[in-house]
Amino acid sequence: MTGNGTKPGTLKVLKVVVLSLALVLLILFLIATVRTFTLEVNAGLQLAQWERTSKISPDISQQQREKQLANFKEAIQIPTVSFSETEFNLTALHEFDKLLRRVFPNVFSSGLVKHDVIANYSHLLSVRGTDPLLVPYMLLAHIDVVPANEQDGWEAPPFSAKEIDGFIYGRGTIDDKQSVMGILQALENLLEKGYKPRRSFYIGLGHDEEVNGFNGAVNIVAELKRQGVQLEFVLDEGLAVLDGVINGLDGPAALIGISEKGHATVKLSVTTKPGHSSMPPSESSIGILAAAVKRLEENPMPRLFGEGPERSTFEHLAHKFGLPLRFIMSNMWLFSSLMGRVMERRPDTNAFVRTTTAVTMFHSGVKINIIPSQAEAYVNLRIHSAQTLQEVLDLIHLKVADDRVKIELKGGFDPLPISSYDEKSFGFQIIKKTVLDMFPQVTVAPGICIGNTDSRHYTELTSNIYRFAPTWFKPGDSQRFHGVNERISIKNYEEIVVFYFQLIQNCDIKSLPLSHGSEHEL
Numbered sequence: 001m002t003g004n005g006t007k008p009g010t011l012k013v014l015k016v017v018v019l020s021l022a023l024v025l026l027i028l029f030l031i032a033t034v035r036t037f038t039l040e041v042n043a044g045l046q047l048a049q050w051e052r053t054s055k056i057s058p059d060i061s062q063q064q065r066e067k068q069l070a071n072f073k074e075a076i077q078i079p080t081v082s083f084s085e086t087e088f089n090l091t092a093l094h095e096f097d098k099l100l101r102r103v104f105p106n107v108f109s110s111g112l113v114k115h116d117v118i119a120n121y122s123h124l125l126s127v128r129g130t131d132p133l134l135v136p137y138m139l140l141a142h143i144d145v146v147p148a149n150e151q152d153g154w155e156a157p158p159f160s161a162k163e164i165d166g167f168i169y170g171r172g173t174i175d176d177k178q179s180v181m182g183i184l185q186a187l188e189n190l191l192e193k194g195y196k197p198r199r200s201f202y203i204g205l206g207h208d209e210e211v212n213g214f215n216g217a218v219n220i221v222a223e224l225k226r227q228g229v230q231l232e233f234v235l236d237e238g239l240a241v242l243d244g245v246i247n248g249l250d251g252p253a254a255l256i257g258i259s260e261k262g263h264a265t266v267k268l269s270v271t272t273k274p275g276h277s278s279m280p281p282s283e284s285s286i287g288i289l290a291a292a293v294k295r296l297e298e299n300p301m302p303r304l305f306g307e308g309p310e311r312s313t314f315e316h317l318a319h320k321f322g323l324p325l326r327f328i329m330s331n332m333w334l335f336s337s338l339m340g341r342v343m344e345r346r347p348d349t350n351a352f353v354r355t356t357t358a359v360t361m362f363h364s365g366v367k368i369n370i371i372p373s374q375a376e377a378y379v380n381l382r383i384h385s386a387q388t389l390q391e392v393l394d395l396i397h398l399k400v401a402d403d404r405v406k407i408e409l410k411g412g413f414d415p416l417p418i419s420s421y422d423e424k425s426f427g428f429q430i431i432k433k434t435v436l437d438m439f440p441q442v443t444v445a446p447g448i449c450i451g452n453t454d455s456r457h458y459t460e461l462t463s464n465i466y467r468f469a470p471t472w473f474k475p476g477d478s479q480r481f482h483g484v485n486e487r488i489s490i491k492n493y494e495e496i497v498v499f500y501f502q503l504i505q506n507c508d509i510k511s512l513p514l515s516h517g518s519e520h521e522l
């Protein structure tokens with residue numbers, strides 16, 4: 001056969017291949033289009049069918065509003081910093097305890113509320129309902145905050161709670177004192193108005209969440225287990241109302257965390273012989289370790305977008321996008337890998353695409369003329385729902401691929417189980433209803449929490465763990481988390497109090513509306 005021209009037979013085959021390819025594409029396109037316009041994933045419960053248990057109005061006087069804000073500011077001004085698993089600001093934690101008792105007198109004196117101090121600085125409140133047959137629920141928040149340094153560029157000192165343009169600035173304003181104070185203020189206001197819950201509930205306030213919760217949350221759970229408590233659901237911090245944060249989405253989205261990423265902290269170290277820097281070996285411990293770290297950064301963990309609950313997020317939000325995005329998001333089966341490629345370009349959206357790899361500490365060297373014998377680095381990974389801790393460790397070994405680099409797992413856990421979010425899911429639907437009653441313009445969807453929370457210690461008490469507070473996030477706000485200029489608007493803080501106030505009352509329904517097939521009393 002000569003090279004000049006294709007044989008007629010080959011041409012025929014080629015034509016058939018091209019034609020059938022086009023046909024397959026057309027069919028795929030048609031299926032995708034039909035799916036786009038038939039998919040009704042966001043159908044919610046009809047709000048009108050709910051038993052109305054929120055009888056007490058959340059309205060308060062101007063004077064009470066001022067008192068409420070003053071309480072919140074005081075909470076921000078106490079630097080309850082967790083520095084490490086062994087280093088806390090104990091003076092501040094003690095102050096905080098005194099603040100709570102002083103500003104929430106009804107909570108701490110009510111005959112309906114039992115108060116236990118756990119591990120010296122954490123709190124467990126048990127609120128007794130009138131109907132012992134209803135399974136109790138639990139609200140969580142944490143008292144501690146991460147350190148903050150004014151020199152990093154804060155517009156107001158991080159523990160000042162200074163008010164600028166309607167915002168309160170300070171460490172803890174969105175992580176997580178808005179919920180600590182919001183929950184207790186809501187209960188305080190309810191008790192003041194004579195509220196008696198039908199369904200019992202618990203409030204758990206940990207003091208060491210930012211350093212794992214091994215003292216607070218772990219011991220609160222141990223105490224509840226000792227009492228034989230099982231919970232209908234748990235609501236902790238995590239996701240938020242995203243407003244203008246998701247590109248192309250029409251209107252704000254309230255993402256309720258139904259799971260959270262797993263975690264691994266890995267120590268890499270290299271040991272070589274020390275010696276005089278005038279006779280260096282060709283590779284130093286620093287060089288070997290730096291190369292290993294670079295290999296980890298250059299070879300990110302696999303793209304898994306669409307293989308975890310983030311898929312549901314977009315399927316729930318799809319109808320709120322314009323075309324062509326609506327088409328793409330309704331057809332994740334076809335487009336998830338394309339979406340993963342787009343989302344991985346920004347750090348905040350990349351977090352939803354894969355297990356992330358962050359090199360957070362690197363230490364080596366003691367003197368300019370000594371060959372360093374030791375180099376060590378810490379890598380902090382957040383594990384995508386479709387992967388396990390073990391799989392991630394295996395991949396780290398493959399990527400480092402150097403026996404001279406010692407790899408040690410310092411701590412970690414698998415991604416958390418996925419909580420239910422269907423129409424029969426009591427906790428999810430209560431949270432959703434409470435959000436929609438307050439913010440009808442919001443679309444509610446399940447989401448994945450990319451940080452870790454105290455709620456992960458609660459898996460033996462319930463399989464329904466949700467991570468959400470109605471904190472409003474606008475573009476750029478995600479950098480305020482553990483960053484500079486953490487802040488919340490005064491209006492938003494007031495909304496958070498109302499959210500818990502209404503949520504507590506909404507939980508008093510015996511069961512979800514019957515038309516949705518949930519006949520059982522929960």
Ligand SMILES: CC/C=C\C/C=C\C/C=C\C/C=C\C/C=C\C/C=C\CCC(=O)O
Pocket residue numbers: 175176209210237238239240242245246310313348349352449450451452453473478481
């Ligand atoms: C699927 C959504 C697509 C795009 C979203 C883009 C950006 C997300 C922005 C904000 C996410 C919300 C919260 C901040 C992240 C982590 C906080 C979670 C737990 C906190 C635990 C802690 O440190 O105490």
Ligand SMILES: N[C@@H](Cc1ccccc1)C(=O)O
Pocket residue numbers: 209210211212213263451452453
């Ligand atoms: N909640 C913090 C601290 C933490 C890290 C890892 C595990 C547990 C807690 C975070 O997600 O960053």
Ligand SMILES: [Zn+2]
Pocket residue numbers: 142175176209237
């Ligand atoms: Zn937090």
Ligand SMILES: [Zn+2]
Pocket residue numbers: 146175210482
């Ligand atoms: Zn935090």
